[in-house]
Amino acid sequence: MATTFKQLGQNDVTNTRTQLHEAIPMTGSLLSGTYGSFKSETNVKNFSHGMFQSVYDYPYLSSSANHIVDITMGYTTGSNNTTTHKQNGKKVQVYNQMAQVLMGHDVSGNIQQFDRDGNILAGGTKHKEVYFLSFSRLLVKDEIKKGTFSLTMMTGGGVGNPGTLNNDGSPLVLTDLNANTDFRVNSPAGEYGILYSGSTAQTSSAMGLIYYQAGIVVLTSSIFGTSSFATSSYAGGMVPVKKALTGTTIQENCNFIRHRIANISFNNTTELNSTIYFCRANHNEFNYSSNPSYLSGSRIRVKEKASDNPNSYITTIGLYSPDNELLAVAKTSEPIKKTPANEFTLRVRLDY
Numbered sequence: 001m002a003t004t005f006k007q008l009g010q011n012d013v014t015n016t017r018t019q020l021h022e023a024i025p026m027t028g029s030l031l032s033g034t035y036g037s038f039k040s041e042t043n044v045k046n047f048s049h050g051m052f053q054s055v056y057d058y059p060y061l062s063s064s065a066n067h068i069v070d071i072t073m074g075y076t077t078g079s080n081n082t083t084t085h086k087q088n089g090k091k092v093q094v095y096n097q098m099a100q101v102l103m104g105h106d107v108s109g110n111i112q113q114f115d116r117d118g119n120i121l122a123g124g125t126k127h128k129e130v131y132f133l134s135f136s137r138l139l140v141k142d143e144i145k146k147g148t149f150s151l152t153m154m155t156g157g158g159v160g161n162p163g164t165l166n167n168d169g170s171p172l173v174l175t176d177l178n179a180n181t182d183f184r185v186n187s188p189a190g191e192y193g194i195l196y197s198g199s200t201a202q203t204s205s206a207m208g209l210i211y212y213q214a215g216i217v218v219l220t221s222s223i224f225g226t227s228s229f230a231t232s233s234y235a236g237g238m239v240p241v242k243k244a245l246t247g248t249t250i251q252e253n254c255n256f257i258r259h260r261i262a263n264i265s266f267n268n269t270t271e272l273n274s275t276i277y278f279c280r281a282n283h284n285e286f287n288y289s290s291n292p293s294y295l296s297g298s299r300i301r302v303k304e305k306a307s308d309n310p311n312s313y314i315t316t317i318g319l320y321s322p323d324n325e326l327l328a329v330a331k332t333s334e335p336i337k338k339t340p341a342n343e344f345t346l347r348v349r350l351d352y
Helices: 028-032 088-102 238-247 250-258
Strands: 013-027 044-046 053-056 067-075 129-135 150-154 171-175 192-197 206-211 216-220 261-281 312-320 326-338 344-351
Touching (some): 028 261, 053 250, 088 250, 238 250, 261 312, 312 344, 326 344
Antiparallel strands (some): 044 053, 053 067, 067 129, 150 171, 150 261, 171 192, 192 206, 206 216, 261 344, 312 326
16 A cells, blocks of 8 residues: 555546447358358247347357347338238337337427438438348447448349349449448437448438447338339339238348348447556655565665665556545556656556
């Protein structure tokens, strides 16, 4: 326990923030089992409530399995849905729950729908029938790094056999293009970006939303066709999508989207906050040790004769509260000799 304390001033303490990034690749074989080791999909867990599906990197009953992503889908009450559709109520509830958390409420207290371009006040097109990918915090950490997300998927093939990865359609690549500078902040869940298909950030190519802090991706069903099935026209690719969304269960819809994902990649972010203390030992300070063994017979052990200068060896730094309660201890890599002829500044960093 120290017997001499030195007060740290304002110039002796500073705070820093460092962001660490890690690349996260996720292949379609892991999600679908088409090419991987889990063709029987023992790494995919379905629940009795039938409202979402969880994917793991190993069979989920294994103690070494890590949760990767949850998949679900939903649509609004204005999407031509009827009570005869399978799990109609649950699909509406999923949409409302996710929209309430990610988009919030308007001034009238109504749940806001997912907006295509993020400009909520301007109105515009809404994503009314969507798939949700909620990534595990194990992968996302503090947030997804803006401008790094990429999703490649197949949009061709029939709906009748969703257990097959269809390669007869052109792959669709969605990215959060220019999101490092062009992102939205009008969400209660934090910052989010627009997912575009192609190399330009045009509203016509906006196919979904990505919420960086929440780690959630929202994909519109329009990725399988040219128009939303909420309209009166069901032409083109939206016919089988309408049948899938309304005529099958949420679990079957999860299989439908999951088996068509070829690749997902992004960089996560870990924010490291640090407080740095500069502990300064001037030439006339800390030249004596508080260790009782420093003295022998009232004499300093390290002095051979009375005229020698005192010296000590610094091995430990203690950080104390204002009432001298020990809060943290730092150790030097080796003893540092301290004499009146030298002085040190020892840098102590606390990470949290």
